[in-house]
Amino acid sequence: MTESRFAVIIVGAGVAGCSAALLLARAGINTLLLERGSEAGSKNVSGGRLYTHALAHMVPEFAASAPLERQISQEKLSLLSSDSAVTLDYRHPTPVSYSLLRARFDAWLMAQAQAAGAHCLTGVQVDQLLLQQGRVVGVQVAGEALLADCVMVAEGANSLLTEQAGLQPKPAANTMAIGVKEVLALAPERLEERFSLEGNQGCAWLFAGAATQGKIGGGFLYTNRQSLSLGVVCHLSELADSRVALPQMLQQFKQHPTIRPLIKQSELCEYSAHLLPEGGLASVPKLVGNGYLLLGDCARFCVNRGYTVRGMDLAMLSAQAAAETVIAGRPLADYPQRLQQSTLWAVMQRYRRLPQIMLRSPHWFNRYPQLAAKVLNEMFCGDQQPPSALYQLLWRHARQIGLKQLVKDTFNGMRNL
Ligand SMILES: Cc1cc2nc3c(=O)[nH]c(=O)nc-3n(C[C@H](O)[C@H](O)[C@H](O)COP(=O)(O)OP(=O)(O)OC[C@H]3O[C@@H](n4cnc5c(N)ncnc54)[C@H](O)[C@@H]3O)c2cc1C
Structure with a gap:
């Protein structure tokens, strides 16, 4: 077995991993970012609307170069019965979020990290975290040991590595949801006409009720430049005794009289499914241990308020807290304290009762x-x-x-x- 050594190894080039790599590399820290997908973002799923406050902090000039889709200026929220919709419609004077497609956005974010000097490898699956006398000392990749002073685990909601290493328990079904999503190509003129949009304006539309056939969850629709992101999210605990499987729910949602005319003449160009954490603060595991930190969805930093989902900005904020801890040369045990001083904690605290209320x-x-x-x-x-x-x-x-x-x-x- 050969060995290589880094100051920090980051597992997973999602939003959390790429953000941490960017900040660490900028500070001159020898960082290796590992991603199992053939490209950053190729395995990642978001609805996707990004609130850009955390991105603006990391990359102030992001609006000029990031591959964002449309600036969300129209919010819609519908309560669906099987054949009707009651809809709240709100137009923003000051948009603060964008729709995006993860394959393009994550690749761009990883390129920023690479340009700052991070070593980034895609198509590399981490097989396990390496432990020595209770300390995480690195990762194992195809029989090779890669060693680091600190391992940041940003493997996402499906936290197999940390569970396997005994760093966190398997999450309970009532703390997780699963989403399926289609990206449907639609000519921009058609899209703008159907949603009453002008220029780069975009629409975010959330649905409760018949979208998930009355199960805890909801539907979402985001307008991109030349496509729509359409999907449903349902609590895992609800699916166990559901007669309708999630992909079928999405197909039935597409036939709803509110949705059908909006997606007419569109073409399916992407289909994906992914877990998301919805257990709130009570489901957050131990965030730091000997030699490692947990970031993003792997640490369960995600909030679904029904009318917005926030995971990507929280993933960035957790990456910032983790990177700042290492850059300041502080013990890793300072990470939770930094998190508690960040907006992330205020958000998690504010909505801490929401998961129980929904159930x-x-x-x-x-x-x-x-x-x-x-x-x-x-x-x-x-x-x-x-x-x-x-x-x-x-x-x-x-x-x-x-x-x-x-x-x-x-x-x-x-x-x-
Ligand atoms: C259907 C759906 C809709 C959503 N909508 C929104 C939304 O509109 N707005 C929002 O802010 N959030 C949304 N979210 C949540 C958001 O997607 C997540 O919070 C966010 O992606 C978390 O980022 P992350 O970097 O922690 O994890 P991820 O983005 O999941 O990245 C984890 C990365 O780790 C890699 N990886 C995993 N294991 C290994 C391994 N062993 N070796 C190497 N690489 C590995 C994966 O391939 C992946 O690239 C949504 C989620 C879903 C599922």
Whole structure:
């Protein structure tokens, strides 16, 4: 067995790994980034909308060179029943996020790290973390030992290496979700007309209810320059007893009367599936140990609020905290403290109860979308019946759920979202 030595080895060239490599290399630290995919991003999946605050901190001139798709200026949120949609539509005066395609974005981010001096290898699968007397001393790749003072594990949500090394337990099914996504090519003129967009404006559209057939999860649609990213995400614990498999859910979502006209004449050009962590702060494992740090999804830094998913910006923030710890020459044990001072922790703290609330209030995904549809239907199509006052109409439908439940869910939603 041959041996090579680095100051830092990073496993995984997703957003977290590439960001850490960029910052470390810029500070002159001998860094090796390893990615099993043939290119950075080739195995990665996001909806994908990136909030750019963390990227702007790392690469202030990102807007000029990063392969971002459209600047999100239109937000939509729909409650779907099987044949109707109740939609909230909001246009931003000041967009702060972009749609993106991971294959292009991650490759660009890795190129930034490479230009800064990081050694980046793709098509290289790390087989295991090397442990010596309880310390992680490097990684093993195709029988070769690569040694480092610090190993940053950014292997993503499917954390096989760290589980195998006993650094974290296998996550519980009720803390993880799985998403399937299609990228559908569509001519820009058609896309802009269908979504009422001008120039580089983009739309982010999230769906609850029939998108996942009433299961905990939701649908998403993002406009790219010349394509749409369309998919569904569903809690793993919900799929175990579901009669409909996730790929089938996506196909049925595509047939919904709200979606069908939007994707007409589009062509499938990419299909992917991926896990995402949704267990919140309570599911975050031990973040640091002898010789290693956990970053990004591998550390469960992801928040799904139903109307936005934030994982990529949190992955970047975790990379920043990890890189700063090493650059400052501080013990690795300082990493959690740096994280706690970062926006990442504030986000994780703010939404810490959300995963439990979602599990305890499944009505948000089934009965409330139906309730909204029934109320709106009566308001707009109820000409045949004697008219009711709005409060009577609302009460008639809402009491089927129960006032206590409704108040409880509304209160919990308001408090924790
Ligand atoms: C369907 C879906 C929709 C999402 N939507 C959004 C969104 O709109 N906005 C948002 O901010 N976030 C979104 N997320 C979450 C976001 O994608 C993740 O939070 C983010 O990708 C985490 O980045 P990461 O670098 O930690 O992990 P990843 O991006 O998963 O990168 C991990 C990398 O490690 C590599 N790797 C793994 N094991 C090995 C090994 N043994 N050897 C070498 N390489 C290895 C993988 O190939 C991969 O490149 C979504 C996720 C999903 C699944």
